[in-house]
Amino acid sequence: MTPRTGLDLQTILEAAAKIADEQGMDNVTLAILSKKLGIRSPSLYNHVDGLNGLRQKLAEYGLTKLYDTLIKAVIGKSGDDAVFTLGEAYVHFARRHPGLYEATFHAPDPADTDLQQAGQEIVDLVVRVLEPFDLDQDSAVHAVRGLRSICHGFASLEQKGGFGIPLDVDTSFRMLLETFVAGLHELKRLSNKK
Amino acid sequence: MTPRTGLDLQTILEAAAKIADEQGMDNVTLAILSKKLGIRSPSLYNHVDGLNGLRQKLAEYGLTKLYDTLIKAVIGKSGDDAVFTLGEAYVHFARRHPGLYEATFHAPDPADTDLQQAGQEIVDLVVRVLEPFDLDQDSAVHAVRGLRSICHGFASLEQKGGFGIPLDVDTSFRMLLETFVAGLHELKRLSNKK
DNA sequence: ATTTATAAACTAATAACGTTAGTTTTATAT
DNA sequence: ATATAAAACTAACGTTATTAGTTTATAAAT
Numbered sequence: 088m089t090p091r092t093g094l095d096l097q098t099i100l101e102a103a104a105k106i107a108d109e110q111g112m113d114n115v116t117l118a119i120l121s122k123k124l125g126i127r128s129p130s131l132y133n134h135v136d137g138l139n140g141l142r143q144k145l146a147e148y149g150l151t152k153l154y155d156t157l158i159k160a161v162i163g164k165s166g167d168d169a170v171f172t173l174g175e176a177y178v179h180f181a182r183r184h185p186g187l188y189e190a191t192f193h194a195p196d197p198a199d200t201d202l203q204q205a206g207q208e209i210v211d212l213v214v215r216v217l218e219p220f221d222l223d224q225d226s227a228v229h230a231v232r233g234l235r236s237i238c239h240g241f242a243s244l245e246q247k248g249g250f251g252i253p254l255d256v257d258t259s260f261r262m263l264l265e266t267f268v269a270g271l272h273e274l275k276r277l278s279n280k281k
Numbered sequence: 282m283t284p285r286t287g288l289d290l291q292t293i294l295e296a297a298a299k300i301a302d303e304q305g306m307d308n309v310t311l312a313i314l315s316k317k318l319g320i321r322s323p324s325l326y327n328h329v330d331g332l333n334g335l336r337q338k339l340a341e342y343g344l345t346k347l348y349d350t351l352i353k354a355v356i357g358k359s360g361d362d363a364v365f366t367l368g369e370a371y372v373h374f375a376r377r378h379p380g381l382y383e384a385t386f387h388a389p390d391p392a393d394t395d396l397q398q399a400g401q402e403i404v405d406l407v408v409r410v411l412e413p414f415d416l417d418q419d420s421a422v423h424a425v426r427g428l429r430s431i432c433h434g435f436a437s438l439e440q441k442g443g444f445g446i447p448l449d450v451d452t453s454f455r456m457l458l459e460t461f462v463a464g465l466h467e468l469k470r471l472s473n474k475k
Numbered sequence: 476a477t478t479t480a481t482a483a484a485c486t487a488a489t490a491a492c493g494t495t496a497g498t499t500t501t502a503t504a505t
Numbered sequence: 506a507t508a509t510a511a512a513a514c515t516a517a518c519g520t521t522a523t524t525a526g527t528t529t530a531t532a533a534a535t
Contacts, residue, residue, distance in 0.1 A: 091529075091530045091531040091532075092530095092531070092532085093530095116520095116521070116522085117521080117522065117523090118520075118521060118522080128521085128522075128523090129522090129523075129524080132523080132524090137522070137523070138521090138522065138523090
């Protein structure tokens with residue numbers, strides 16, 4: 088004896104992501120979402136644990152979509168080139184999916200296991216991209232944090248309209264990545280000297 | 282004939298900043314704020330244009346406090362040292378005032394003149410800190426964007442609990458700044474070669 | 476074909492919030 | 506003492522999220 092088939096989580100998350108991208112994360116409400124789906128807002132509780140539950144799932148959904156984008160981008164690339172490609176795919180994702188990207192950081196429970204794991208997959212990917220740089224274990228962790236900070240910081244500031252001056256932002260980001268990569272090589276050279 | 286003297290904006294913003302820091306930006310509501318101030322929520326409209334107006338003012342307040350912190354930190358410093366000091370003061374501010382720092386990015390109208398000016402002061406400060414690196418005009422703008430991205434990205438990720446692994450975060454950030462500075466020197470060396 | 480179990484979707488109701496309108500209060504300058 | 510202007514108030518409304526309880530539809534079992 089099985090129940091009737093209604094909405095599924097995937098449909099709900101896609102609709103929520105669309106609202107986030109088009110109207111901003113603030114407008115991802117149960118009221119607006121349910122209207123878009125053609126149901127009443129209490130019905131959403133059959134699929135998601137309230138607004139917080141929706142935000143949690145949406146954050147996870149966003150991270151896995153980001154991961155899919157990144158891994159497709161770096162296939163067949165290595166070394167400096169892979170770093171540039173990874174970075175550019177990251178900010179490109181944030182531009183294409185501003186709301187979903189924002190949702191990634193709006194999880195009510197950042198310590199949730201599923202969410203952590205989705206984030207860890209991205210970290211592991213960045214670790215692999217940085218492997219050719221021959222960093223020791225600790226330095227590798229530091230470098231991953233660095234590259235994530237660069238990508239997220241740039242994407243976030245760009246989204247918030249932080250770059251007022253009319254100077255090409257792609258060039259800015261490319262130069263930032265080049266500076267980072269050059270710095271990695273340089274620090275490695277210095278440590279090899281000893 | 283002057284009116285009675287009630288609350289002033291400064292008091293309101295300080296209370297709002299405290300709520301933001303202690304309970305998160307989501308709890309900066311007119312209801313909670315007015316309760317903390319011992320007045321009814323509609324009375325806040327005498328000082329601030331609703332919740333959006335409060336958020337706008339709070340963002341501006343946060344930027345000026347950040348600017349004050351940064352400028353005090355870099356006084357008497359120059360070159361690489363000034364960059365390290367600036368960056369560390371930045372993330373230190375974000376740690377001490379997590380909610381107020383977050384508020385900085387939650388202005389309903391990012392294009393507002395007063396807010397833009399508050400942000401521009403910080404940009405100008407970073408420009409001056411990077412002057413010793415002898416960058417041409419465009420490169421200087423790119424470098425400022427880069428350093429801002431690094432600082433904001435790191436602060437933001439740290440705040441969101443993005444760094445799971447138990448490896449010292451201060452070391453991570455220091456190394457990121459060192460990588461950036463080394464990269465700047467290296468790129469400069471390369472461009473001088475021609 | 477009929478029955479039945481199950482979950483999806485519903486209605487109704489409540490509490491909290493932001494906001495507006497209109498009234499009262501109170502400190503100060505005359 | 507009095508008039509004024511703004512601060513603070515009460516009352517009310519619309520919108521949310523949320524809970525409780527009811528109805529409905531569908532897939533499987535008879």
